[in-house]
Amino acid sequence: MTDAGMQPECPAGFAVFETVIGPCSIAWGERGIVGVQLPERDEALTRARMQASFPALAEALPPPSVRAAIDATTAMLAGAPLDLLEIVLDEEGVPEFHRRVYAIARRIRPGQTRTYGEVAEELGGKGLARAVGQALGRNPFAPIVPCHRVLAADGRPGGFSAPGGALAKMRMLHNEGARPTGTASLFDAF
Structure with missing residues (x-):
């Protein structure tokens, strides 16, 4: 800075x-x-x-x-196993459903992932998976609200609205040591 x-x-x-x-x-x-x-x-x-x-x-x-x-x-x-839960967010103006999605996402530990469907289930049903994705796509607090830790059902990155798209999402997961599909990361050679 x-x-x-x-x-x-x-x-x-x-x-x-x-x-x-x-x-x-x-x-x-x-x-x-x-x-x-x-x-x-x-x-x-x-x-x-x-x-x-x-x-x-x-x-x-x-x-x-x-x-x-x-x-x-x-x-x-950089890969430190921090959850950032101590950081206070001012969520005034953030829709209530989005706040609930962000609270769940914040509880996903570094190096771990969940699916849009799993987050939706916690909110009341798998039918909310698309709404979960939309809320995460509007996340004003990334990476403090770690939307990069929420993936499609098959382990694919799914959407990621931040610059760099899915590649940026996978790089952040790599830095945390996450292996969502159980295979080596594209970034292991770097």
């Missing part, structure tokens, strides 16, 4: 931070994290997307609680 053009620590803002998968960004308010973004192609695009998503927020130095969230997220993306 660069300091150029940043405001001092403040109760609301956003920051761009480097991870093993590229530059991510995080936005916060007085009640917690309001958004997290997986990498775009470069830092400038990541910053521009965050500014478009949260036009009322300025880039700022994160307060200690947000700095801790950044550090934990960076470590988890």
Whole structure:
């Protein structure tokens, strides 16, 4: 994260931070994290997307609680077995069904996966699998809400709306040590 053009620590803002998968960004308010973004192609695009998503927020130095969230997220993306449950999310404006889906996804341990159908069953029935996928596709907190750990029934990645698509999802799972189909990862050679 660069300091150029940043405001001092403040109760609301956003920051761009480097991870093993590229530059991510995080936005916060007085009640917690309001958004997290997986990498775009470069830092400038990541910053521009965050500014478009949260036009009322300025880039700022994160307060200690947000700095801790950044550090934990960076470590988890690098393969540390962290669940990030201690990070407070501000879910105001998030539909109730989505909140329920995100709560289930947050309980999936690093290196583990579940299917859209399994999440749907926990919510009341396999018929909700498509709605689960739609909620995860609108996840404003990835990877703190680890939607990358939810797969299609046959272990395929299924959809992934973040930049990089299914390949990004599989790379994050690889970094966590997950082997959803029981076979070696495409990334083992790297």
